[in-house]
Amino acid sequence: MGKTLSEGILDEKSGVDARAGDIVIAPIDFVFVQDTTGPLTVRQFQESAHKHLASPERTAVFLDHAVPSPARQLSNDHLFLRRFARETGCLIREGGNGICHQLVAEEFANPGDIIIGSDSHTVTAGALGAFATGMGSTDVAIALALGKTWFRVPESFKVAINGGFQKGVCAKDLVLYLIGTLGADGATYKALEFDGETVANMTMSQRMTISNMAVEAGAKVGLFATDGVTKEYLTAQGRRNKYKALCPDRDSDYEQVITVNAAELEPMVAMPHTVDNVAPAHTLAGVKIDQVFIGTCTNGRLEDLATAATILSNKKCHPDIRLIVAPASRQVFTAAMKAGYVQVLVTAGAILVPPGCAACIGLHQGVLGDNEVCLSTANRNFKGRMGNPESSIYLASPATAAASAITGEITDPRKML
Amino acid sequence: MPDAILRGKAFKFGDNISTDLITPGRYTDLRSNLPELAKHVMEDADPSFAEKVKPGDFIVAGKNFGLGSSREHAPLVIKMSGVSAILAKSVARIFFRNAINQGLPVLICDTDQVDAGDEIEVNFSEGTVTVLTSGNRLTFSKMPQLMLDILSEGGLINYIARYGDFKF
Numbered sequence: 001m002g003k004t005l006s007e008g009i010l011d012e013k014s015g016v017d018a019r020a021g022d023i024v025i026a027p028i029d030f031v032f033v034q035d036t037t038g039p040l041t042v043r044q045f046q047e048s049a050h051k052h053l054a055s056p057e058r059t060a061v062f063l064d065h066a067v068p069s070p071a072r073q074l075s076n077d078h079l080f081l082r083r084f085a086r087e088t089g090c091l092i093r094e095g096g097n098g099i100c101h102q103l104v105a106e107e108f109a110n111p112g113d114i115i116i117g118s119d120s121h122t123v124t125a126g127a128l129g130a131f132a133t134g135m136g137s138t139d140v141a142i143a144l145a146l147g148k149t150w151f152r153v154p155e156s157f158k159v160a161i162n163g164g165f166q167k168g169v170c171a172k173d174l175v176l177y178l179i180g181t182l183g184a185d186g187a188t189y190k191a192l193e194f195d196g197e198t199v200a201n202m203t204m205s206q207r208m209t210i211s212n213m214a215v216e217a218g219a220k221v222g223l224f225a226t227d228g229v230t231k232e233y234l235t236a237q238g239r240r241n242k243y244k245a246l247c248p249d250r251d252s253d254y255e256q257v258i259t260v261n262a263a264e265l266e267p268m269v270a271m272p273h274t275v276d277n278v279a280p281a282h283t284l285a286g287v288k289i290d291q292v293f294i295g296t297c298t299n300g301r302l303e304d305l306a307t308a309a310t311i312l313s314n315k316k317c318h319p320d321i322r323l324i325v326a327p328a329s330r331q332v333f334t335a336a337m338k339a340g341y342v343q344v345l346v347t348a349g350a351i352l353v354p355p356g357c358a359a360c361i362g363l364h365q366g367v368l369g370d371n372e373v374c375l376s377t378a379n380r381n382f383k384g385r386m387g388n389p390e391s392s393i394y395l396a397s398p399a400t401a402a403a404s405a406i407t408g409e410i411t412d413p414r415k416m417l
Numbered sequence: 418m419p420d421a422i423l424r425g426k427a428f429k430f431g432d433n434i435s436t437d438l439i440t441p442g443r444y445t446d447l448r449s450n451l452p453e454l455a456k457h458v459m460e461d462a463d464p465s466f467a468e469k470v471k472p473g474d475f476i477v478a479g480k481n482f483g484l485g486s487s488r489e490h491a492p493l494v495i496k497m498s499g500v501s502a503i504l505a506k507s508v509a510r511i512f513f514r515n516a517i518n519q520g521l522p523v524l525i526c527d528t529d530q531v532d533a534g535d536e537i538e539v540n541f542s543e544g545t546v547t548v549l550t551s552g553n554r555l556t557f558s559k560m561p562q563l564m565l566d567i568l569s570e571g572g573l574i575n576y577i578a579r580y581g582d583f584k585f
Contacts, residue, residue, distance in 0.1 A: 023563055025583050037488055039449050048574050071446040080449070120487040120511055136489035136515035138573045150563060150583050184433055185481035189510050218484065220510055274433055361486075362442040382435040382485055384461045387443045 002249020004156040005223045006191040009131040013114050020155040027148045029113035032060040034100045037118035039077045042084045044141035054147025059090035065357045067095025070364035098329025098355040101297040110242040111226045121297050123214045127207035129226040129246045154191040154220045155255040161198040163263035168414035171206035172397035175213040176268040180278030188218030198262040204233040205303040212298045213379050216275040267412050270395040273383040281400050282412040291374040292405040293359045295326030299377035302335050304398040309341035311402035317349035318408030324366045325350045326358035362387030375404050421541050423501045425473035429533035432479035438462040439491040458494040472499030477531045483512025492516035517564045520572035524557040
């Protein structure tokens with residue numbers, strides 16, 4: 001029997017015959033923390049008997065969730081992390097550079113790598129063929145010290161996607177549809193491995209949107225095989241030499257095969273308060289919203305801002321709407337300025353906030369009021385996620401978000417394209 | 418193993434109790450002040466939980482407990498509240514590792530057999546949960562040996578301090 005992508009990577013890295021269900025120890029190629037889980041990770045590291053990082057040059061601290069800091073204690077957490085980086089010699093990316101997962105893709109992730117981060121959306125780098133997964137502070141602390149961790153080799157679900165998207169439908173709609181089908185725990189402990197002609201035609205940005213949300217179905221990783229798109233992306237990011245051909249064996253064993261016809265998909269929305277509570281956008285016409293948020297590690301990339309700018313070009317946001325836009329990274333931000341998207345979005349009424357997690361986790365830059373409704377391009381709509389348990393969050397694509405910002409209610413973007 | 422027999426009261430919760438309900442993101446500025454953060458444990462799932470819970474009690478939930486963020490503060494503040502174990506139909510992957518790494522048992526069993534307020538007893542050596550109120554007896558699934566060993570040491574930091582590495 002051949003190997004899935006997950007088995008293949010864990011096999012090569014662990015040096016043992018890795019099969020779904022086995023527990024293996026594998027070395028870590030890149031490990032990182034961010035500013036809301038990093039302080040506990042560092043304290044756990046300090047509590048362990050270890051003084052030194054296994055590989056400082058492959059360890060990073062990202063300040064992205066609370067930047068610029070909105071509170072004194074969070075500023076002190078940043079000081080604590082900066083000091084840790086200075087003392088251990090690890091890499092640090094200061095606030096304003098972007099969201100950890102975006103920067104991991106831009107700067108660090110390579111096909112076949114094993115990456116762990118103290119953030120659940122570490123799965124994003126699966127788009128590049130990296131076995132990347134989120135863990136908690138103690139697991140990451142021990143990985144910082146030992147340079148390795150244990151993995152249960154996951155069973156894989158093959159998600160075969162064929163057919164072309166309709167205009168106005170994109171990767172976000174597909175992944176929302178998929179999570180709606182699987183359920184929020186439908187892929188718990190499993191690997192999602194994406195395949196099919198639609199995937200072959202997808203940009204890296206779209207693949208990242210899909211990998212990013214694999215965890216919303218409970219999955220451990222959301223993996224793509226590598227191809228010309230991967231090579232092109234790595235080349236553009238100055239890492240052409242890191243390209244490696246990766247694909248599953250033909251006779252690999254999948255626990256499930258899920259087929260999706262992309263041509264049949266409509267713009268989708270996840271309704272409060274779970275990500276698997278999905279419905280086509282047009283069935284929610286008339287749902288009034290107060291805030292629209294375009295950004296995050298799910299949908300804050302150049303392509304996403306381009307889509308929003310296309311829809312909002314020469315238009316104005318509805319007067320009752322606050323539109324918040326956060327580019328996923330400085331690279332995205334500068335490219336969006338150069339392309340004119342920032343001009344279009346700000347002219348249409350957007351509040352532009354710095355590259356980072358922004359309003360996504362309810363700390364700042366768009367905390368919702370009582371009974372307010374937000375339509376967000378993020379990945380989670382749990383009760384209280386955006387800072388207020390008395391508010392509601394809908395999730396959708398950048399196109400649906402931009403269309404809805406114009407009308408003030410949930411709007412199928414196909415009528416605006 | 419932790420104490421071979423645990424006894425306490427059941428606090429019932431439904432499906433999909435996210436880490437946002439357990440440790441709301443709006444309290445992120447308290448994450449370096451754990452005693453303060455712990456006052457808000459489970460706040461958005463049951464605002465009175467922190468006041469009512471007694472040392473030794475259990476959280477008894479439905480499926481997919483702990484989904485969402487990797488914040489280990491979630492199992493950490495549950496442990497600080499005195500909860501001796503979480504019983505659930507299923508648990509999200511990251512939360513599961515985090516809880517075990519903090520020395521907090523998560524036991525997978527048919528929690529429909531437990532009602533809010535039931536007195537229950539967990540017997541680790543037998544792998545059973547007895548609902549003392551009704552007499553119902555449930556078995557919980559066995560976890561991988563490595564996780565049992567980590568739990569026996571009271572968490573991953575202690576485990577690595579003792580063995581220096583992952584032992585197989």
